Amino acid sequence: MSPDQKHRYKLYYGNMRGRAEPIRLVFNFLGVDFEDFRMDQFTDDIKAKAPMKQLPFLEIDGGKTTLCQTVSICRYLAKSVQPDRWFGGATKTDSAKVDMMADGFADIFDMAAQAKYAPEGIREAAMAHFQKVIGPKLEIMQDILKKSKGDYFVGKSIHWCDVYILGILQALDEGEKGLLDGFPELRAFYFRMRNLPELKEYIDTNWPPANCKE
Template sequence: METQYKLTYFNGRGLAEPIRLLFAYAKVEYEDVRIEKPQWPSMKPTTPFGKLPILEFDGKKVGQSVAICRYLGKKWNLTGKDDWDSLQCDVLVDTLGDLKQQVGQYRMEQDPAIKEEKKQNLIKETIPFYLQKLEQIVKENDDYLVGGQLTWADFQYAASLENFELIFGKEALDQYPHLKALKERVFELPGIKEWVAKRPVTEF
């Protein structure tokens, strides 16, 4: 019997979207459960560590979106050609995680003055620092992140770059044509193009 997958998350792209992109690309069926905020307090204790997304399959519940993507990526031959490529996927996804953590700290900041300071620091230093290095890597890998071929890391980046343009403006990637090309090529992939056309429209 084929494995039955059930993905549970809030009604947003967020941490679940890279998983959904992988399912769409692999053309594997799954149940895309989206809970509303009022349902969360009663569901929270039933999750492995009080967080979403969770993926259920083979009678088990698994959290941690990046770990889930790595697992599905391995299953669907999206970890590159060898252990070195697989390491590069992990390194680049954790590097994206570092950058997202800093963007998250800005977005969560309550004090308007500190928030503005964090925004300026991000725009003038942190983001250019990361994106220039990433742009070079993607340029050297034929508009992919690792080994000149599609990997699960590209799905993580495509989902984040989409949000990046929403937060910092549609022109925010203009200086990074290879990152922009990476994002666009992922969203044009068969399976993903159809998913994006039909997925629920949410802010993030």
């Protein structure tokens, strides 16, 4: 931990990207040292620490504070680490828009996960439904990006929702080859975020190559 870092962080999740990856991205973007605890089993002793008995969860300063829910953890980090960067939004309106975008993409991720991990008897139908509705959902998000008048989803500044969305887009791109090909603005955003200096080293080390073409 760097000498000027005020708090210690330990992130609990399985040995995969999944729902913890946006949190890892926020940590890396902000240059925060953290313990990335990846487990093979969600044992009872670890589950006892989790506020809602689920993963991911974040332990701060050895358990003085413990938080769960990916969006809530990302929002907390954005507002508590380097608050003068206004990473969560400079105004109440911008902050609400940042939350809105993260929640919207969280819905998309949940929809994809529910289809992918549906019980075998209904998985085919669930995937067919997902493939039917995902296009219009992404079209809505692309329209919001177009109207933001910048390179990011809330104006011209990067916010934590953009980093969060990067994690969701990576999961979608990896899970459904060609999914982003019909959305040029979203695809450009995806590669713009992948190539940010704050994230590029982590992504090049930990992510597979993108399925879609830059």
